[in-house]
Amino acid sequence: MATALFHDGLTVHTQSHDYPIIITEKSATEASSMAKQVAPYISGRQVLIVTNDIVAPLYLKSLEDELAQQFTVKVCVLPDGEQYKNQTSIDQIYDALMAEHFNRDVTLIALGGGVVGDMTGFAAASFMRGVNFIQIPTTLLSQVDSSVGGKTGINHAQGKNMIGAFWQPQIVLAEMSTLKTLPARELSAGLAEVIKYALIMDADFLTWLEHNLPAMMALDLAVLGEAVKRCCQYKADVVAQDERESGVRALLNFGHTFGHVIETHEGYGNWLHGEAVAAGMVQAAELSQKLGWLTNEDVARIKRVLTLANLPITPPTIDVQTALDLMGHDKKVKHGQIRLILLKSIGEAVLTNDFDAELLTDVLSQHSS
């Protein structure tokens, strides 16, 4: 695989504007390149970098120092973790912006994983009714998923991602080298979303993953870069068709309705998002099998590939009625009917409420008390 691939970049087409995704393989010591890559996309003089206490020691200083040569740069360091993806953290970002007298010209930079990106994006969407922001995702999960497409937001105590906005970044910069500092558990969580793209969109990519997952888990940056690029291309195509998720974009939530139940029930942060999605995809596959769309072997194959990526394939024990109630809070509910993304076959997903409620109960009760 040619390294050149990673310097092509992609373009995301959205209603508000087009923007590039740059995927590079730079070495971690060359971290100053982050500043060089994003500086042309900063239109004013003011920059607020938002990051967390895990990522800050790794990448903040060089980014901050280099940008400070051209811009007024301030930093907001939030505590790490999904459990801090809430209004309190957003208020900290607002307070930092107000304390600096920053105005509509400010650019916010999200340096971190999906939680940092979602919160920074929502703060940018809502500060002074909308300012620019830039995504520098440092986890595999955020590189292939949350940093692309403009979904931003926070959790409500009663539901995940309930508060937010569609707000597009000026650029997404994914440096593969940042994956070298990512804990193995989080790399696996990111692989759940990579596998998701294969299951809903491209059976050939699943075969590719079955061959290449070992190299990815051994941090072969070239192979990881190729996978990230493919995933970003899938997502960019979907977002261009359906930015506000009135149609096809919903398919990207495969495994997520089941996964949200797990995350909400277990408390945000105890199961990683990707882990919950992995177990949730298995449940969605099981329901697809009960409908006669997937074979037993398809389900077994999905479990094998998730296991290869060190991901859980069994949800925690959750009472069926509790699970159904939690599903009622999910955004995919329409007119009170639970709609789920299921697989017609490997590589082809549908959003449907056309299934017997008992089959859903069957799937849920396999893991209830």
Add this chain to the structure above:
Amino acid sequence: MATALFHDGLTVHTQSHDYPIIITEKSATEASSMAKQVAPYISGRQVLIVTNDIVAPLYLKSLEDELAQQFTVKVCVLPDGEQYKNQTSIDQIYDALMAEHFNRDVTLIALGGGVVGDMTGFAAASFMRGVNFIQIPTTLLSQVDSSVGGKTGINHAQGKNMIGAFWQPQIVLAEMSTLKTLPARELSAGLAEVIKYALIMDADFLTWLEHNLPAMMALDLAVLGEAVKRCCQYKADVVAQDERESGVRALLNFGHTFGHVIETHEGYGNWLHGEAVAAGMVQAAELSQKLGWLTNEDVARIKRVLTLANLPITPPTIDVQTALDLMGHDKKVKHGQIRLILLKSIGEAVLTNDFDAELLTDVLSQHSS
């Protein structure tokens, strides 16, 4: 003036969608008409009416009861006042939505003045990344200004309207009869924005107001309806040209930068927004006069018409440096330079930073300690 005028309605053209403004003269006892007017603009089955404890006893019951025949209707009653235009109130709206398991199909209805409208709009913009909402403004201020154009938001402890979104309603319904229950002080506050349109856009309208203000203050609903219609037409024209306030829309903020200083310094709610804008417009006019754009007689005329509407023409005592600092937090600041909307003549406004800072200091120090 023919009553027919008020049934024409206007259309606001925006990026996301076009929507009507309906201005009616219905009698207050016929309040059930509100439900009839807005029902066709509710696309799902779920409705949350957001109002406050002053407006609720007047108009809530009939609206709620009649809508409940077709929809699942819940209510969120907030405390009245600018001092509650904050995150705590937004959280109350989110909590009400979550408690009812409301989803993306919900329509929020803002029943009240500008504070209720701004908060309901922002909650609609951010709940599940955006749901529909409807404006039923019950104050003159919100009928001529805040309900039209999609600016939504809340205050930050350090600045007014610092958090928010551009989010357009499905319909704006302005019933003139609601002005009969509006306190005289609030009617005057609304007249400040009416006078503003004349000062920045239409010298003839100022002459019209000089003749018609007494009838408006005596609650002649036909004359009030005509004024509201003219103001909504001015605003709709501006919004169609410049929805996100990158250009001409900023002119609608005439008097507001000075006014925001007053509101922030005095604490939200002690000076009504319209009162602060009135005194702020006088300060902006005084600076325009110092630049040789307005005559002394122009400034005197502006003061006379504001006085005719029972509005203050003198700001409270505020230290000059404090005022300048507070201006630094205003959204109209660009690249650290204070930009102000000033009058080239009556009926013609400009946004400019091309003035001697000393002249601004002179104007501010007329009312400093």
